[in-house]
Amino acid sequence: MIRTKPFTLAAIGAFGFAALVASGTLATAAPSASATISARQANFKKIGGAMKTLKDELGGSADKVKMLTAAKTIAAVGRAQVKLFPAGTGPSAGVKTDALAAIWTDRATFDGHMTKFIAEADKLVAAAGQGNAQAVGAQFKAMGATCGACHRQFRADD
Amino acid sequence: MTETTTGGSTRIWDLPLRLFHWLLVALVAFSWWSGENHEMDWHRLSGYCVLALLVFRVWWGFVGSRTARFAQFVRAPGTVLAYARTLGTRPGHAADGHNPLGGWSVVAMLAALAVMVAAGLFAVDVDGLESGPLADYISFDQGRAAAEVHEAVFNLMLLLILLHVAAIVFYLGFKRLNLVRPMITGRRARSEGDSEHGAAADVRWSPMLALAGIVIAGAVAWAVSTGFR
Numbered sequence: 001m002i003r004t005k006p007f008t009l010a011a012i013g014a015f016g017f018a019a020l021v022a023s024g025t026l027a028t029a030a031p032s033a034s035a036t037i038s039a040r041q042a043n044f045k046k047i048g049g050a051m052k053t054l055k056d057e058l059g060g061s062a063d064k065v066k067m068l069t070a071a072k073t074i075a076a077v078g079r080a081q082v083k084l085f086p087a088g089t090g091p092s093a094g095v096k097t098d099a100l101a102a103i104w105t106d107r108a109t110f111d112g113h114m115t116k117f118i119a120e121a122d123k124l125v126a127a128a129g130q131g132n133a134q135a136v137g138a139q140f141k142a143m144g145a146t147c148g149a150c151h152r153q154f155r156a157d158d
Numbered sequence: 159m160t161e162t163t164t165g166g167s168t169r170i171w172d173l174p175l176r177l178f179h180w181l182l183v184a185l186v187a188f189s190w191w192s193g194e195n196h197e198m199d200w201h202r203l204s205g206y207c208v209l210a211l212l213v214f215r216v217w218w219g220f221v222g223s224r225t226a227r228f229a230q231f232v233r234a235p236g237t238v239l240a241y242a243r244t245l246g247t248r249p250g251h252a253a254d255g256h257n258p259l260g261g262w263s264v265v266a267m268l269a270a271l272a273v274m275v276a277a278g279l280f281a282v283d284v285d286g287l288e289s290g291p292l293a294d295y296i297s298f299d300q301g302r303a304a305a306e307v308h309e310a311v312f313n314l315m316l317l318l319i320l321l322h323v324a325a326i327v328f329y330l331g332f333k334r335l336n337l338v339r340p341m342i343t344g345r346r347a348r349s350e351g352d353s354e355h356g357a358a359a360d361v362r363w364s365p366m367l368a369l370a371g372i373v374i375a376g377a378v379a380w381a382v383s384t385g386f387r
Contacts, residue, residue: 044284049298051286056294059385144287151285 033093040084041097043077050074051147054124054140064131071128071136074143075121082114098156113150120146167345168352169360170255172223174214174368176344182211186271186319190312198288202383205290209275210379215268217371223361225255232265233258250333252349255361260325267318274311279382281305291385 031039050070057067090101103110120143127135185208192201219228233241241258256264279290282301293301329335340346 045298048282048284048286048302052282052289052293052298052301053286055286055289059294060387144285147285147287 033089034095036084036086036089037093037095037097037099040081040089043081043084046077047074047081050077051140051144054128054136058133058137058140062133062136064128067131067133067136068125068128071121071124075118075125078114078118078121082111082118085110100154100156103154110150110154113146113154117146117150166348168348169344170225170340170346171344172226172361172363173344174218174363174371175222175226176341178211178215178218179341182208182271185211186315196288198283202290205275205278206379206383208271209279209382210375212268212272212275213378214371214375217374218368221364221367221371223363225361226363230254231256231258231261233261238262248333250329250335252335252346252352254352263318263322263325267315267322270311270315270318274308274315277304277308277311279304281308291383294385 050073053070054067057063057070085099085103087104089097090099090104091097092101120139124136124139124143127139185204189201189204189208192198192204218226224230238258238261245259253260279292280296280301281304282289282293282298283305284302286298289301290304293304296304326337329337336346
């Protein structure tokens with residue numbers, strides 16, 4: 001038993017290394033438009049879920065940890081979103097997306113919204129970190145206004 | 159009117175029922191407008207009013223005047239079928255309130271509205287910004303599913319309203335029966351068949367029971383709007 005152990009460990013190691021190399025290769029290859037669209041939709045759902053958590057907490061027990069976690073999720077996922085709108089992932093991608101073509105024809109405005117979004121999300125994290133429900137509530141509204149402003153301009157209304 | 163009248167008129171819809179009907183028309187229109195325009199504070203308020211109206215209507219379906227009661231207008235399938243076979247004949251005979259087919263149309267509209275209000279109470283918008291007062295009892299994904307139901311039933315509701323209006327136009331144009339005027343004035347002309355249906359008498363209702371219904375409806379809608387907190 002003891003003799004076979006190093007061999008087993010080596011086998012696992014080799015397999016793990018191979019998997020790492022393989023996944024590394026996958027990560028460097030450009031993901032398909034549909035994969036990018038799915039990824040950003042999943043991210044927006046995370047943001048939506050975090051916003052709901054904040055709203056629930058603000059209307060309920062205003063739990064500091066829950067609010068801070070949610071705010072951090074929004075800030076972190078928001079930063080990831082910036083990279084998930086490459087050219088070719090709009091309505092012409094052939095996958096269902098509410099992203100309007102205006103994102104790519106008016107990119108500067110869109111990027112401006114994204115920058116504002118992250119700034120507001122950071123302020124939300126700061127407010128949540130202080131644990132002041134009133135400040136979180138005010139920043140939640142500012143955050144929501146930023147979401148809405150971009151969505152009105154760049155997302156199909158469903 | 160080509161129907162034979164025996165002179166005079168009879169009251170077939172009580173005042174609370176008519177108020178219910180026209181307030182509901184206004185609120186459904188306003189809910190539609192406020193929903194489409196993302197006026198969610200107004201949309202929620204409108205929904206609470208619809209909820210209050212529904213609660214009142216159910217109450218009134220048990221204690222209201224003769225023609226308001228479920229027991230009077232929810233008829234057995236055989237009666238409905240027999241009535242449906244007479245649809246092609248004219249002139250039509252005025253019914254004592256809802257006709258057997260129309261009764262089920264009312265049930266369908268009330269049920270659709272109830273599902274719509276219930277789903278709306280739990281609904282969450284795609285951004286997690288706006289939600290019904292009961293949404294914090296469920297997850298984001300469940301809230302999104304509720305919003306989907308809310309929207310799907312709305313389309314069904316539009317279809318039922320269209321059917322309702324089409325039926326009214328059919329009765330007016332083909333059967334020569336004006337169903338709109340009685341829903342405004344409460345009265346329709348007496349017709350020959352009234353006595354045999356026992357429908358000659360004016361409907362009667364109790365203001366005290368109506369008041370009790372308004373209080374119950376308001377209390378329920380208010381409690382729900384606060385999320386029971």
